[in-house]
Structure formats: structure tokens, C-alpha cells
Amino acid sequence: MFSICRPAPRVSDIRPVRIRKLMKSPFLRVLVTAVVFAATLTISSFAMPAEDDTNVKSSYVLGPNDQITVHALDAEEISDKPYRISAAGDVTFPMIGKIKAAGLTVEELESVLVNALQEFIRQPKVSVVVSEFRSQPVSVIGAVTNPGVLQLQGNKTVVEILSMVGGVRNDAGSSIKITRKREWGLLPLPDAKLDVSGQFSTAEIKLKDVLGARSPEQNILIRPNDVISVSRNEIVYVLGAVKRAGGFPMAERDTLSVLQALSLAEGLDRTASPKNAKILRMTPGATKRSELPVNLEQIFSGKAEDVPLLQDDILFVPDSKEKRAILRTLEALASLGTTAGAGIIISGAR
Structure with a gap:
């Protein structure tokens, strides 16, 4: 028997074939890809640190x-x-x-x-x-969730800064006041003006216009050392003989009338003395509130004009002693089962 001797294959002949066969393995392809990706990250980690922005x-x-x-x-x-x-x-x-x-x-x-x-x-x-970051502080105060000092990191607008402090609170008013050092130039807003010292420019923007994107030009870029102050809602108070006493926000209105305030207070109580109502108003420089008499009966009947209320005004509606006494009498009569003439009695009291 004769055997045919074949020359041993050279390494150069075997390697490409084996590599091609190995590369057909899905597991090996995934492994090679992972190794290459890891090497890429290692090389690029110096040039672009993870914490960099x-x-x-x-x-x-x-x-x-x-x-x-x-x-x-x-x-x-x-x-x-x-x-x-x-x-x-x-x-x-x-x-x-x-x-x-x-x-x-x-x-x-x-x-x-x-x-x-x-x-x-x-x-x-x-x-x-x-x-x-310590060199570019921005102060955010007023009716915001987390008032305080932030550090600017890149360009930020008014809305972005408000978002960074958790947004505005429910008692936020209608305006935002921005104060800027003069070295950064005059604020790019229509009503911007310099303060008395001439070192700062100030301007106000409408909160709803900015947050609602009604006036995007007012959503300006904030600069270092800017102060952003979100106003609190202006409130008037209705106290005394009303169905729902309390404070009521003026929203975006400059004034709230007496009739509007009474409507928010759900009207007068049965024992109210409408002709003896009064407005308690704090005037600048005064230590106590002044009293302004208001005859609600005449306003209801159209004989007198409605009266505007200002921020922090108190509309006080007193009790009628006569009405309260009659009401107690009626309650006593009602307990005895007698209510005849009750309407006539209470309507005659003022």
C-alpha cells in the first residue's frame, strides 16, 4: 500500500480560513465589538471627561x-x-x-x-x-418654591432659572421684577430703567406672558448677579357678617371692587348691617388703618357707585344688633312652633 504524502499546509493558508470561520460565530462578533468599544472609551476618556459639559x-x-x-x-x-x-x-x-x-x-x-x-x-x-461654580451668582426671591442663590452654568433664560428653583408658588403674583448691574448693560426690555443710584437697571415682565410663551421676547438671558423677584399675589380681605370671610387674590387686576369682593365672599350673612360697612386701609407712613365708610345698601340699589379696593384693604361688614336679637327671638319662637310674623319682624330691622 502506498500512501500519498501531501505537504503540510502553511500557516498563511490556514489563518484566513479559520478567522473567517470564527468570525461567523455571533458570540465572537459581539465579543470583538465590546473590546473595540471599550478601547475607544479608554482612548477618548482623557479628551472628554465624563463630568464635562x-x-x-x-x-x-x-x-x-x-x-x-x-x-x-x-x-x-x-x-x-x-x-x-x-x-x-x-x-x-x-x-x-x-x-x-x-x-x-x-x-x-x-x-x-x-x-x-x-x-x-x-x-x-x-x-x-x-x-x-462660585463666580456667577443669580438670586431668585419671592413667590418661588426654593428661593436662593444659583450659579449660572452657560446661558440660561428667565424660564430656565425659574425651573431650577422648582417653579412659582400658588400665591405668585402677576409680575417678575429683574434687577441687573449696569456693567452688563440696560435690560433688553421695553420698560427698563436705571435706579436712583444709576448702578442698576430694573424692569418688570408679566409672569403669565413668559410662562405661557405669549411674549417670548421677554424670556431674556440672565446675567451674573441678576436678581429675579417673583411678586406675591395682591390680596384684599372681607371680614365680618359675610358667608365666607377671608382673603381673596386680585390676580392680574389693579383693583377689586366692593361688589366683586362680596361676590367672592358669597354675599352677606343674615345678620349683616350693610349700611354700616367700612373699608380699613393702610396708608403710607401711617401706624394704623384709616376707616372709609361704605353704604352697601346704596351700592346695591344703584344710588352710589361701586368702590374700588386696593391691595391689603379690609372690607368689614358689621353685625346688626337688632337683626341678631330678632334672629334669636325667631329661633326661640321656632322652637315653640310659632313663626307667624317673623318675616315682618326681621325685614323691619336695619
């Missing part, structure tokens, strides 16, 4: 008291260390020395550091992250 890099302007962290390849002396920007706006780095950081965006500071490191490193790669 592209919008912040391009728009946030660094200032005093901001804290930054620098990631620099082949520059261990300055890399992965926190640096606080001084009150003068400077940062001192090992190797490089002092650099003016205030007034630069994060991207601009990265370019400055790259240029400074070229003296020591070929093709330096630098990434800067703002680890603490």
Missing part, C-alpha cells in the same frame, strides 16, 4: 472663586489637581506660572494652557473642568 465649555465665563481641575497628558505636575481662581482672577500652575483665568471661557483657558505647555511638551493635550 460642552455647553459649559463654550459659554461659561470663569471668574474669581471658581474652582477648576486640569487634566494634562504627560504633565503630571499640573494634572488632576484642583485650582481655585483668586480674587484677582489668576491661577498659579507648576511649570507654567501665573495665568489670568477670569474672563476666559473654559475652552479659551484650555487653549492658553496648551500654548503654555508647548515649551515643555510636544503636542500637549489639555482638558479643563469647572468643579465648583
